[in-house]
Amino acid sequence: MICTEEMLAKDKMEEECGVFGVYCKENKEVSQMCYYAMYALQHRGQESAGITVSNGGQLYSYKGMGLTADVFTEETLNQLQGNAAIAHVRYSSFKDNKIENAQPIESRFKLGQIAVAHNGNLTNSKVIRELLEDGGATFTSTSDSEVVIKMIARKAADGLEEAIKATVSAVKGAYAFVMLADKKLIGIRDPYGIRPLCIGTNDAGDYFLASESCAIDAIGGHIVRDVEAGEMVIIDDNGIKSVKYAENRNIAPCSFEHIYFARPDSTIDGINVYxxxxxxxxxxxxxxxxxxxxxxxxxxxxxxxxxxxxxxxxxxxxxxxxxxxxxxxxxxxxxxxxxxxxxxxxxxxxxxxxxxxxxxxxxxxxxxxxxxxxxxxxxxxxxxxxxxxxxxxxxxxxxxxxxxxxxxxxxxxxxxxxxxxxxxxxxxxxxxxxxxxxxxxxxxSNNFCVGCFNGVYPMSTPTED
CATH class of the missing domain: 3.40.50.2020 (Rossmann fold)
Incomplete structure (x- = not known):
């Protein structure tokens, strides 16, 4: 009897998504950097892949269904020119495998263009979506990223940073976001640190954000540190600005990252997976x-x-x-x-x-x-x-x-x-x-989310809410 990989999948926790971001002071081959980083993160999602680049603040996106190598060619990568970019490989945890849900998701609002990609799940996104729809918002996908974009747009009058802070303070769940807006690369990790996100750099002074350190290794960079739980980092020509949008002592990263999800050559929150x-x-x-x-x-x-x-x-x-x-x-x-x-x-x-x-x-x-x-x-x-x-x-x-x-x-x-x-x-x-x-x-450490083992979760569940 031959055991197939399809059979093996049913015996595992299904994998999540992978996000990546890069910021350079000058135009570089940022789409190629994303491509190699997405290869390194391919184990986190194989249903769709996408890249959004920022060129002088103008955003351009390309995405499609399938593996990174199936979606991107040398020609498409060469057309994505700029100094900053975000990328995403996707596994849909809620059975919505269609191009509308491929990320990054891009939009235009009062403050200009914005693109968002995320890993994780918002437990109150359905409620927020209904409230936004009651207020006249329309949606083209079922992705949590689009919910976040619409919320940021509603708060635009307060400026980009305050709009993002207000949005992530309102949502619940586990998430790691990478965003492009206002000529900036932005990374956000949930208040419990459940989903991973790290910061890297290279000898040229470029900055990177990634779900796993192996993606930064793949493009010749080195890890600086992990984004802290409840932290937003804003990267532009002035360097990195750290904003603590939520204070929480009950830090609880996902234990299954170390058990199964992450590549063994990654280091997450200072712990080598291997x-x-x-x-x-x-x-x-x-x-x-x-x-x-x-x-x-x-x-x-x-x-x-x-x-x-x-x-x-x-x-x-x-x-x-x-x-x-x-x-x-x-x-x-x-x-x-x-x-x-x-x-x-x-x-x-x-x-x-x-x-x-x-x-x-x-x-x-x-x-x-x-x-x-x-x-x-x-x-x-x-x-x-x-x-x-x-x-x-x-x-x-x-x-x-x-x-x-x-x-x-x-x-x-x-x-x-x-x-x-x-x-x-x-x-x-x-x-x-x-x-x-x-x-x-x-x-x-005892500071991990172990809800799937003992039923004790770091935050209220959707059922409890």
Missing amino acids: QARVEAGKLLAKQCKVDADIVIGVPDSGVPAAIGYAEESGIPYAMGLIKNKYIARTFIKPVQSLREQAVMVKLNPLRIQLEGKRVVVVDDSLVRGTTSKILIEIIRRAGAKEVHFRSASPAVMHPCFYGVDIAHRKELIAARMSVEEIRQEINADTLDYLSLENMLTSLK
């Missing part, structure tokens, strides 16, 4: 010891934890599953019928490593439980004597309201079954999840 995953694997090995011959990781995000597990347990690490990396990641489609038509990406067992062995399989998480059984079956068919499954994150038992595509508890296997029932369901010899305490130990 090191955190390796440490999670070590702690997992200490929790529930087992006699085995090899440890294997589920490519790609389960591998660092498997390496840590092997190092701590003394059981040799081996490559046991081979993933075809040369087929585009087409599985993230919001409509099931499109998923079924997508090109299958093979994940095959390496029989020479598995045959006759007692195998520990480490994955980054076990969320919906739809593929673990298939993975274990193909490992057994490759000749494994025993299969012990380990999840390098706690059991996901509650929905996420902040930009992750888990909306109902019925989707979550741990909300319906005990650990022993799940073990029987996936046909593992043993099963263990990383404890919540050990996960926080691996992240070296």
